[in-house]
Amino acid sequence: MTDHDTQPRILVGVSGGIAAYKACELVRELKRAGCAVRVVMTAGARAFVTPLTFQALSGAPVRTELLDAEAESGMDHIALARWADRIVVAPASANLIARYAQGLADDLLSTLLLATTAPVTLAPAMNHRMWAHPATQANIAALVERGVTLIGPDSGDQACGEQGEGRLSEPAAIARELLQPADAPLAGRQVLITAGPTFEPIDPVRFIGNRSSGRMGFALAAAARDAGARVTLVHGPTAEAMPAGVEGVATETAAAMHTAVMERLPATDILIAAAAVADYRPAAPHAQKIKKSDPTMNLALERTEDILADAARQAATLPRRPFLVGFAAETEHLREHADAKRRNKGLDLIAANRVGEGLAFGTSDNELLCLWEGGERTLPNQPKAQLAPALIDLVIERLNARETD
Template sequence: MNQTTCSDGDSGGPRILVGVSGGIAAYKACELVRELRRRGCAVRVVMTAGAQAFVTPLTFQALSGEPVRTHLLDAEAESGMDHIALARWADHIVVAPASADLMARMAQGLADDLLTTLLLATAAPVTLAPAMNHRMWEHPATRANHTTLRERGVRFVGPDSGEQACSEQGAGRMAEPANITSALLDTTPGPLQGRRILITAGPTREPVDPVRYLGNRSSGRMGFAVAAAARDAGARVTLVHGPCELAVPPGVQAHAVETAAEMHAAVLEALEGTEVFIATAAVADYRPATPAAQKLKKTREDLTLELERTPDILADVARRVDGLAARPLLVGFAAETGNLREYARDKLVAKGLDLVAANRVDGGRGFGHGDNSLLCLWPDGERELPRQPKDRLARELITLIAERLQTHPANPSPTQGN
């Protein structure tokens, strides 16, 4: 991979200013500074008061080799105008972690400390690596601030999904320092650059009556992670998802649905121009044949529901691709509790897939858990992806899909334009 390196001092080449706001993820910023320095960058650090409650300025001074700035008005710094000097020095500013408070102050244009003031004063590109509780990330105020900042040209890396310091699960973990570094410095286009990727994720809910439904335990976390990984690989991603308590990855076009029929319609509508279709959704196989118009009352000791098959989205896509201008690579998921290889191979053949990713959903993995493993099969080969957090697993899967796309019989050129 081609990489941009930074020169020390002011001898030319990009210089990275690392802003650190308050939050437990501040400790990860230490590794970010180390990684940037390892890549040859000149690094200076600015810390908010909240950040200093988690990591000391002396730590960042030792790692960066430069004094750490913490105060807006500093009598010892260039006539007390340290924010102007830093804003002019930086070729790129990255804030990691970027707290919900920092994002809110940026969106409002506040300048009440050194970091927010230099963010207003700089002409350099700005990248944020958010880190916060998943409910804070999903709050409408944070989502609005995120949209505002993106519209102003601020770039985001992450957040990732997984277990948080509060022991809850969800989107809000700060991206790994190596990934932030790559986003700042690596210049090689991603392996799916310009490709159109269509992904399904999450469960479906099939109504029994106006208040009850048939569903499953899928959280959608794997599908959302695959969408984020595909985006990071340069793809233009459309995500059709069922009911999920997850934030849509930034830069991903999303369509929310509830039932299998709605997902089926949304997928077929978006299929034209798709170059890779990845079906991670746990779609209900059956639905009540005649949902009750009113809430069912507890008037009997037993209740029998007549069920009917739902549309087979993956099979229908496989049947329709021959009529498209170019046949997309078809990737299915197989969630099993046993006979993993056998059932996955059967699905690969029966539905005419190019790749199937099989995962166990028992024994403390799969639905509702933050990690998993995958057995990936294709007509003439296979690869096992070991158990790991789902965001990392998704990146490995996307790498494999990019490899398989290169040998795909109907491999089209990346789509041009928007």
């Protein structure tokens, strides 16, 4: 059987940048998933990784030149454009994106991008300031308008030593999204989830926190990913392992989590605020460790940022309002308090659970009362790994209902 028969045929374009080495793992992931893979490299990419590496990983010759006497009719861009079921450029540098947006065709990769009728996906990777530059954002907007899809970029540490948005998404996440069925219920959706506690410092040693483990939020991230979404998980201090294919953003305080959420909200389709954010923090944290001397100590507290309320206010101003899901942890009057929170904050859905001794926080199972305007549903007590997909299914149901109204 040839690779033209049943295997998905994916062409991986590699442009110049330190993240080019990660494309090796992407090729491995795609081959492991049963894809036929061909690789095209720019001159810049060859400065970081050799063609021989990709040839060994893909099992096919690597193409680098626009005019190749050994290629079909000397025009490899036509042959490759016809061969590919899908093209992904990873990493897609700022230069590659700019040339593609302008319709330039000055090397093999840029030329075949113009010659193909296959779907094209870009996985950008660059310094965070280059990614945020208006020129780059204008080029991205133009390409998206033409039907090009994006995966990433992620936020985090960068090779230059700085931090910010511009990291290449992890190869496993890119492969998973490329191979996600087009009819997956959340395919193409961006889901933003908060999870875990926040720690509000009293001094460099002590903090105000709560008992949240983050387990529910992490399970929701995995469930949303499995439903086809691109998922970003903004989390507080937790021992939970980041689900594969999910972008993690670590925070500690309510203020830091607030910033992370508000920055990402305009690109979000669904916000699920599962974090147990502290309501108050010390008004004046001590710069040095407080010594144990007096028999009592008074702490002045101030309100923290209300992440969900602020998100709801910003969402109302966006061209595409995200679907907003909140959580309510209550020790009494569960339905009444949860529904009041839903109405006061303008949420589409709220998931309420009882907390207390042996309930919810730190446990492996939970029960949720879900409320929306004109309806409710109880998700019975079950392991959080099973409860999370049930809640994601309900979110999909209510999102679809909102969009068909």
